[in-house]
Amino acid sequence: MADSHLFLGYWLFLPQIWVIMAILFLLLELTDGSRVFFLPISLASVVIALLIFLQNAGVIASGILPDKWYWMLAICMVLALMFSLPMTRIRKQKIKDEMDSDDVNNY
Secondary structure, eight states: OOOGGGSHHHHTTOHHHHHHHHHHHHHHHHHHOOSSSHHHHHHHHHHHHHHHHHHHHTSSOTTSSOSSHHHHHHHHHHHHHHHHHHHHHHHHHHHHHHHHSOOTTOO
16 A cells, blocks of 8 residues: 555645645736736635645534545645735736826837
8 A cells, every 4th residue: 555645645645735736826826926926826825725624623514625636736736826816916906006097208
């Protein structure tokens, strides 16, 4: 029988791994700066880490999070999409407002 530490199912249910992923994506966001791709994934990773931590602490019921590792990744991507859509709209509105101003220094 294979060691359970070699499977993603073990690692993706540790909140520390999700915090590490959040930090890595936040560092990637610092290099990119677009606030559309890496920042929402980082925020989603923090939410997943919080949910796993609360489930392990017994604050929330154990049936809320799925049992399969691939569903955890799917939930993370859905959360990232939910964070990304408002950020994209805010960014587009900000760019539109800057283009509408009469300031000479806007290029």
